[in-house]
Amino acid sequence: MPLRQDPFGELKVPLTWTAAVALIVAVIIGGAMLLSDRRETFQTEAYGAARQAVDTVAAPVGGVVAKPGEWTGDIMGWLGSYAFTAGENRRLKRELVLLQQQADEAVRLKDENERLRAVLGIRTDPPIDMVTARIVSDARGPLANYRLANAGVEAGVMVGFPVLSERGLVGRVVGVARGASKILLLTDAAAKTPVMIDRTNARAILTGDGGPNPKLEYLRGREPIRAGDRVLTSGDGGVLPRGLPVGRVVKGLDGRWRVALDADSGAIDWVRIMKFRDYAQLADRKALEQTQLPPVITENPDDRIIRTPAPAPKTAPPPARPAAPAATMPPRPAPSPTPTQPPATPAGPPGGGR
Amino acid sequence: MSFSAARPLDPWRWIGVPALLCAGFTILFASPIRVFGLHLPEPVFPLVCAFGWAVIRPSIIAPFTLLLLGCFLDIFWGGALGLWGVSLLVAYAGTLFMRNMMTGQSRPMMWAWYAGVCAAALLTGYLITMLDVKAAPNLIALFWQFLATSLLYPFAHRLIDRFDDADVRFR
DSSP: OOGGGOGGGGOHHHHHHHHHHHHHHHHHHHHHHHHHOOGGGOOHHHHOHHHHHHHHHHHHHHHHHHHHHHHHHHHHHHHHHHHTHHHHHHHHHHHHHHHHHHHHHHHHHHHHHHHHHHHHTOOOOOOOOEEEEEEEEEEESSSOEEEEESOOGGGTOOTTOEEEOSSSEEEEEEEEETTEEEEEETTSTTOEEEEEETTTOOEEEEEOOSSSSOEEESOOSSSOOOTTOEEEEOOGGGSSOTTOEEEEEEEOTTSOEEEEEGGGGSOOOEEEEEOOOOGGGGSOHHHHHHOOOOOOOOOOGGGOSSOOOOOOTTSOOOOOOOOOOTTTOOOOOOOOHHHHSOOOOOOOOTTOOO | OOOTTTSOSOHIIIIIHHHHHHHHHHHHHTSOOEETTEEOOOOOTHHHHHHHHHHHOOOSHHHHHHHHHHHHHHHHHTOOTTHHHHHHHHHHHHHHHTHHHHTTOOHHHHHHHHHHHHHHHHHHHHHHHHHHHSSOOOHHHHHHHHHHHHTTHHHHHHHHHHHGGGOGGGO
């Protein structure tokens, strides 16, 4: 049938307008999605069931897709190690000598550290459990830097846990599903990590921008930083534990201080998810719960230095002192001589203090 | 009576299959593989569809498919929900608006149009991310993604070439 005789052949204008209306409706839906998105809160409930479902499906699919790459890498690594055995042997011998020296130094420092801890009575943090996972998917664009690891709720992973490679901090978990957890990398534009410069103890906020080297912002202190300084997590805010290796300071092309990440120096195929929620988990909870607040001691009128004149004997005895509210005043302990004794005069030189 | 002129294109063939291919390639290129220490590039594959579909003809299904593809990118890559949906629709709307100027142009000129559309979409994504996280993403990283996406024009050309003549009403 020729086109001119087809009654639907004249539908061009209505279809164009309908397509335009469909486009406008789609844009409105997209805008509404953007406005309703609560991703920036990084809370468990904001992650949403859709993202969890996609992660659960994407983890095994990504694992299968990445397999040929892994096999190729393994084969290339094996061939490389076979071809360069002699050179690698020499390099390993040099490293062994260096490591032996460092091990001797570590033993000496450990001994010194233990003695100083004993003298100062410092309590150190207990070791934190870790979960090992494989990275199965990797988003590395300028607008989102995430990785998907194949360990989820069944392994005890929770939102907020820090993630490390064998070299240093990678990021932290922002979404957990069954068999998968999504990791926000330090390089993502939404990532902000409290860090410190190891040499000067200066604090800064490591701010990702989608590039390979995140920026150091809000640097405090006078000349707090030099190229090559080690950067560690500061533990400020309690989001991450203190002292995790992050990277080294470099000067960016834009003249800003940036960090070359330790974790970026090699392939991140395996990660360790640290089961760190906050500093409260490092403390002995039972001991904390048993701790009683010191008793509140109210002023005893009998101990006043400035005494009011004694009332006339014929007046009625004063009413009993009203009891303090139970919520603010615990039972008063047995009176000890300490509060009622006059304060001891601090010992000082005969000449008096300055 | 035949409907061949009114519905000459099978939506599954010119919209469904390319959309699935884009999703598949996105998953493939998200593999954590390093070749000589370098990651795989991360082009925005659905921009090929956004450009190609708008050049072929206006459609009711295409914007919603792009919205779905955008949602998939947001969830899979981890961006704000709606980020890539809106960016792809901006690219689609821009191409649709200028398709009369594009038709009949040479291949290098179409490639330039495609690169312009990619730049508009990525710029939209850049602005949305900037408003969302209140920080400016890295422009160099954005340029690399733009370059990788621009190099996909041969696929868009193949899509246009295959379905451009299917519906003579919109030529």
